[in-house]
């Protein structure tokens with residue numbers, strides 16, 4: 001369901017997160033959208049204690065499991081949010097996010113579902129509102145068609161893409177953090193596609 005379907009009108013600032021209150025500091029904020037069970041979010045947060053991470057997931061059951069694991073591991077710079085990416089700009093302050101991670105987002109192969117893909121231009125417009133000027137989107141997927149679609153959408157939405165890899169695990173990229181789906185797909189022998197997208201000035 002998208003914003004139009006629900007005639008979504010709540011846009012007041014009462015809903016905006018106060019990072020200082022939830023994290024207790026002013027460190028940079030990075031976002032993972034569609035975090036699933038949170039393996040990537042936990043690992044990247046542990047490796048980067050000077051960065052605050054918000055992990056967003058629309059499925060309640062999944063995000064509860066992710067949060068329970070993070071509580072067990074006591075990771076102070078990681079917060080989970082249950083919600084759809086459609087509503088990000090209602091609770092994430094404008095121009096406040098340093099980086100967005102889109103890891104193995106659902107590819108929605110049917111053309112009629114293209115607007116649900118998290119790199120559809122409608123979503124990119126929402127991300128632009130919450131991203132800082134020089135912020136980046138880092139995307140990984142196993143799905144070539146979704147990857148191609150994403151590159152087209154980034155280009156149409158005034159992003160340029162760099163560091164494109166068509167086989168991440170055979171590339172020279174250092175410091176990759178695996179996600180649950182990435183493990184599953186690479187164990188099955190699928191290449192992993194990756195890119196970084198940056199807003200044009």
Ligand SMILES: C[S@@+](CC[C@H](N)C(=O)[O-])C[C@H]1O[C@@H](n2cnc3c(N)ncnc32)[C@H](O)[C@@H]1O
Nearest residue numbers: 034035036057058059084085103104179180181
């Ligand atoms: C294929 S899973 C990948 C999970 C994880 N990122 C990984 O790589 O293992 C995609 C996740 O995105 C979530 N998702 C799909 N559409 C979403 C949306 N509009 N907003 C937030 N989460 C979404 C799904 O519920 C699902 O958990």
